[in-house]
Amino acid sequence: xxxxxxxxxxxxxxxxxxDLGEIQVHALRGVSLEIKRGEFxxxxxxxxxxxxxxxxxxxxxxxxxxxxxxxxxxxxxxFSKVELxxxxxxxxxxxxxxxxxxxxxxxxxxxELPTVYAGIPQAEREKxxxxxxxxxxxxxxxxxxxxxxxxxxxxxxxxxRALVNLDILQRLNDEEGLTVVIVTHEAxxxxxxKRALEFRDGRIKRDSLTQKRLIAKDVLPTLPALSDSDEEExxxxxxxxxDKAPAD
Numbered sequence: 036x037x038x039x040x041x042x043x044x045x046x047x048x049x050x051x052x053x054d055l056g057e058i059q060v061h062a063l064r065g066v067s068l069e070i071k072r073g074e075f076x077x078x079x080x081x082x083x084x085x086x087x088x089x090x091x092x093x094x095x096x097x098x099x100x101x102x103x104x105x106x107x108x109x110x111x112x113x114f115s116k117v118e119l120x121x122x123x124x125x126x127x128x129x130x131x132x133x134x135x136x137x138x139x140x141x142x143x144x145x146x147e148l149p150t151v152y153a154g155i156p157q158a159e160r161e162k163x164x165x166x167x168x169x170x171x172x173x174x175x176x177x178x179x180x181x182x183x184x185x186x187x188x189x190x191x192x193x194x195x196r197a198l199v200n201l202d203i204l205q206r207l208n209d210e211e212g213l214t215v216v217i218v219t220h221e222a223x224x225x226x227x228x229k230r231a232l233e234f235r236d237g238r239i240k241r242d243s244l245t246q247k248r249l250i251a252k253d254v255l256p257t258l259p260a261l262s263d264s265d266e267e268e269x270x271x272x273x274x275x276x277x278d279k280a281p282a283d
Contacts, residue, residue: 042105043214044070044093049102051088051237062088063099064237073212075205077225077245080234086218089234093216094127095119130204142168143177201227202251227251 051063063085070076080086091097092104095111098119103112111122140148147164155163168174205227207213217228225231226249233241 041071042069043072043107044068044216045105046092047103047105049092049099049104051085051092051097052100061237063092065102066237066239068232068239070214070216072214073208075208075215075227075229076217077228077231078216078218078234079220079222079225079231081220084234085237086234088237090216090218094129095122138180138182141178141180142173205251223249 046066046068049063049066049068050061053060053062066085066089078086078089088097092099093106095106095114096119098104098114099112103110105111106122107126109122111119114122143161143164146167147160165174165177168177201224204215204217208215208229215228217224219225226245226247228245229248230244231241232239
């Protein structure tokens with residue numbers, strides 16, 4: 036969504052409680068929050084602090100037990116699963132920590148998949164997918180399946196993946212004004228955002244602007260290059276099981 040004034044995300048006294056038999060887990064305890072269009076917000080906190088529950092609600096993957104959630108001015112708190120799915124398809128995008136790739140599908144088709152659900156014509160879907168692969172330096176791997184990456188390539192991807200994603204997100208945020216919210220355990224990663232929220236025991240304990248923001252594109256060139264042995268390693272790491280994606 037383009038940058039501008041006013042919140043694109045607004046939570047009003049949001050609670051989330053999970054019933055586990057005789058035990059109730061209070062994941063969120065009265066969270067109120069506004070995120071304006073064009074912000075880049077990092078959500079931090081230890082395991083069990085409530086940050087993942089918050090992201091599930093912000094991403095319309097779950098609904099609050101109590102309280103209200105306004106997304107782009109619309110109260111989606113009590114939307115049905117079908118209505119939430121429609122909102123996710125039209126207004127939200129996700130980048131998961133895991134690869135979440137279809138093992139029997141090419142890199143191009145994996146990238147293209149979300150645009151299929153959006154009803155975009157086939158030629159435009161392929162064009163966008165190829166541009167996205169080129170942007171992350173994988174245009175020559177468009178027809179490769181996940182299992183067709185060498186061990187060295189997998190190692191390089193593992194090191195660079197987080198920074199590449201941050202670089203793309205920073206560019207989309209800075210150049211196109213997209214609103215970005217990320218979850219992280221690491222304080223260093225939060226420095227790539229413009230604002231940080233720290234959660235503890237289901238509540239916001241700190242809300243601050245980033246003073247010395249890190250720029251991913253400046254860090255990417257400092258990553259170590261593949262060694263000669265890695266470059267020469269042509270055998271896929273999982274060649275014995277081509278129908279399985281490589282382990283992360």
